[in-house]
Amino acid sequence: MKHLGFASVPAIQQYLRYAEDTGLSIPATLEAAGLTPSLISKESERITGEQFQKLIRSLIDQSQDPLLGLKSGDYVQPGSYSVLGYITMSCSTLKDAVDRIIPYEKLVGDMGVTSIETEDDKVLVTWNCAYPDPVVRRHMIDNVLASWCNYTRWLANMDEGPLEVRLEHEKPDASIINAYEEVFRCPVMFDQPTSCLVINQEYMDTPLRQPDQSLRKTLEEHASSQISVLSDNSARLTTRVKNAIRSQLKQGVSRKDIVAEQMGMNARTLQRKLQQESASYQQILDEVRQELAVDYLKNSQLPLQEIAVRLGFTEARSFHRSFKTWTGKTPGEYRD
Known part of the structure; x- marks a missing residue:
C-alpha cells in the first residue's frame, strides 16, 4: 500500500474548527484517527496522511x-x-502568491500536488488529490478549492470569484450545484478530467493587502530550510515510527517488529536507521507513552490500571515507575 505522506497540524485544525462550530464530536474524530488533543495543539507537528484521511472520513460519517x-x-x-x-x-500581487504554492506546498502536507498552466488568456490552478478514499477525496478537493477562493478574496480585499471552477467528481443534485456556485461565485462544471480554478489572466495582477518584500525573503529562507528537513528520509522515519506506535497503542500493544514491517524493513534495520539520527525505538516509545499518559490523566477519568494497559505496560507498577521518571510525579499526583 502506498504511504500517503504527512499533513501539518494547521491543515487539520481548519477541519476541527468547522467540526466545533457544527457540533461534531472532536474526541470521536481524534480517536478514529489515532490522535490526541495534545498532539494536534502543536502547530509544528505533522501526522500521517493515513491519519488525516481517517480524520476527514470520521467527520463525513458523523455529519x-x-x-x-x-x-x-x-x-x-x-x-x-x-x-x-x-x-x-507578504506578496505584492496574486501572481506572486500563486507562484509560491508549488515550491512550498509540501510545508502544508502531502495531500495533493498543485500545477499551474495557461490556457489562452486564462490561468488554470489545478490540484490533484493524493488520497485514494473516493469519499474523502471529493470532500478534500471541495475544501482545497473553496479555501483557495476564500483566502484569495481576503488577500486581495475583493469579492470576485474565478471565471469558472472545474471538478472531477460527478454532477450532484441541482440544489447542491446552487450551493457550489454560491461559494465559488462562478459557474461550476462537474465530471471534468481535473479539478481546478480557471482565473482571468488580468486578475493575476491584483495587488494584495500587505506586501512586504523584506519579510517575504526572510520567510522564504525559513521555508526552504524546513523543506530541506522534510526531504530528509531519516527525519521522516522518526515521525512515521511515532505515528505507528500511537496507532498500535490504541490496542494496548507496541511491537518493534510490526512497526518495522510497516516501514518496509526488519527490526534490526529500523533500529540502525533510527540510531543514525540519534534516536531509538525505546526512546520514541517512551515519548509517545508519556504524551498519551498525560492526555489520559488530564482529559479522562480512566482508572490508572486501565491507562497502564492502554499504554502497553504489563503491570501498573511499571507504568507508575516510568511516569515518575518522566515527570517527577506519580500518575496519581499528576492527576490531582
Whole structure:
C-alpha cells in the first residue's frame, strides 16, 4: 500500500474548527484517527496522511453532509497553510502568491500536488488529490478549492470569484450545484478530467493587502530550510515510527517488529536507521507513552490500571515507575 505522506497540524485544525462550530464530536474524530488533543495543539507537528484521511472520513460519517468539504473551506486562515500562508500574505500581487504554492506546498502536507498552466488568456490552478478514499477525496478537493477562493478574496480585499471552477467528481443534485456556485461565485462544471480554478489572466495582477518584500525573503529562507528537513528520509522515519506506535497503542500493544514491517524493513534495520539520527525505538516509545499518559490523566477519568494497559505496560507498577521518571510525579499526583 502506498504511504500517503504527512499533513501539518494547521491543515487539520481548519477541519476541527468547522467540526466545533457544527457540533461534531472532536474526541470521536481524534480517536478514529489515532490522535490526541495534545498532539494536534502543536502547530509544528505533522501526522500521517493515513491519519488525516481517517480524520476527514470520521467527520463525513458523523455529519452526513454532502457539502462538508465546501463548508469547511470557510474556516481557512493564513496559518492553515503553515509558513506558506504567511509568505503569500507578504506578496505584492496574486501572481506572486500563486507562484509560491508549488515550491512550498509540501510545508502544508502531502495531500495533493498543485500545477499551474495557461490556457489562452486564462490561468488554470489545478490540484490533484493524493488520497485514494473516493469519499474523502471529493470532500478534500471541495475544501482545497473553496479555501483557495476564500483566502484569495481576503488577500486581495475583493469579492470576485474565478471565471469558472472545474471538478472531477460527478454532477450532484441541482440544489447542491446552487450551493457550489454560491461559494465559488462562478459557474461550476462537474465530471471534468481535473479539478481546478480557471482565473482571468488580468486578475493575476491584483495587488494584495500587505506586501512586504523584506519579510517575504526572510520567510522564504525559513521555508526552504524546513523543506530541506522534510526531504530528509531519516527525519521522516522518526515521525512515521511515532505515528505507528500511537496507532498500535490504541490496542494496548507496541511491537518493534510490526512497526518495522510497516516501514518496509526488519527490526534490526529500523533500529540502525533510527540510531543514525540519534534516536531509538525505546526512546520514541517512551515519548509517545508519556504524551498519551498525560492526555489520559488530564482529559479522562480512566482508572490508572486501565491507562497502564492502554499504554502497553504489563503491570501498573511499571507504568507508575516510568511516569515518575518522566515527570517527577506519580500518575496519581499528576492527576490531582
